[in-house]
Amino acid sequence: MAAYGNTGDPLRPDNPTRHPTLGYHKIRGLGAPLRMMLYAKKQNFRHVAYGTDCNQKWFKEDKELLKKKNSCANLPYLVDGGLVVSQSNTCALYLGRRLGIDDGMSGTYQTYNHTVLDQTYDLRNDLMKVVYPFGSTKTKADFEAAAKKHFERNVKTHFTKLEGFCIGPFMTGVKPRSGDFVLWEMLDQHIILARALDLDDWLGECPKLATLHSTMRALPELADYFAAPCYAEWSHNSPAYTHFTGHGDMDQGGTVEEDLVFPRE
Ligand SMILES: N[C@@H](CCC(=O)N[C@@H](CS)C(=O)NCC(=O)O)C(=O)O
Known part of the structure; x- marks a missing residue:
């Protein structure tokens, strides 16, 4: 079914730029x-x-x-x-x-990077059940209590796992890799959500993740x-x-x- 290969841009067949x-x-x-x-x-x-x-x-x-x-x-x-x-x-x-971004990683570090992506996706799936009404958080009235429970249970679990997995300052060492970008977004969304609802964001317990977030936020690029x-x-x-x-x-x-x-x- 898939038409693999470089057979022309389906959205812009006349794309002159070759930009993705x-x-x-x-x-x-x-x-x-x-x-x-x-x-x-x-x-x-x-x-x-x-x-x-x-x-x-x-x-x-x-x-x-x-x-x-x-x-x-x-x-x-x-x-x-x-x-x-x-x-x-x-x-x-x-x-x-x-x-x-992922150049120069050995097979071991590529595997670790992939774990970061998947672990972060598990966190993201848990968050979706809180911020959208499609799961148990049916109404806005349920939202604050659901978010509180999310931080106390899911965030604590996922952040603790990721904290233990972090070499520092980024997940697999000195350079931000693809997994760090994906994780950064989840950290940032959780920091903003916790601040809005006056909840503990758990980063006090996870100093490596806090450093990863602040280091990446300060990158000039x-x-x-x-x-x-x-x-x-x-x-x-x-x-x-x-x-x-x-x-x-x-x-x-x-x-x-x-x-x-x-x-x-
Ligand atoms: N596991 C997929 C989930 C993709 C997904 O659920 N996309 C949603 C937005 S977050 C959507 O609206 N998809 C459009 C579609 O179904 O065509 C991924 O990581 O990309």
Whole structure:
């Protein structure tokens, strides 16, 4: 079913730039670490962020085009030439290789990095049951109690595991790897959520994770990313459904399509 190989960009057959495209909802969510990686490496890219017109623009239009190349097409996705990549952790590993972020890791460290991605995904899945009404947290009235329980149980468990797994200052040592970008987003969302609800974020118990978060936040190569609307202004979760956007009630607005071209040093 999959049409592997470099057979032309399905979204933009006449794409003259050869820049990869990153597509995701117009929220932070699973797309944020991938944006961070592209910004960190000053990789020019076409940024597609589906907004309130997502049903038309993603489900009826772009998804149908991408499915012809990759039946697993989903949000987030990357299109790089004729290659369509989906599943957020696969996208992170793809960019890790494509951008050199994961270069030079031995097989052992690649395996550790993969563990970081999967452990972080377990944390993310637990968080989703709290911030969206699709699980047991049906209403906004249930949200605060559910979040408190989430920090006391899930966050404590996942952070403790990750703290024990962290070499420092980043998860597998001196350089931030793909797993660090994905973990950073989850740490940051939890810090902001804890602050909003006046809860303990557990980072006091996890000094290595706290250092990882603050070290990455201070990296000069990420300054543009932290100033960009996709980090500073967009909702953590889909505003139409979530109990927590990170910015109060907000209007997501329509789809954004932009070519991000970074100045060359
Ligand atoms: N396990 C997948 C989950 C992907 C997923 O659930 N994507 C959601 C947004 S977070 C979506 O709206 N997908 C669009 C679709 O189903 O076409 C991943 O990590 O990428």
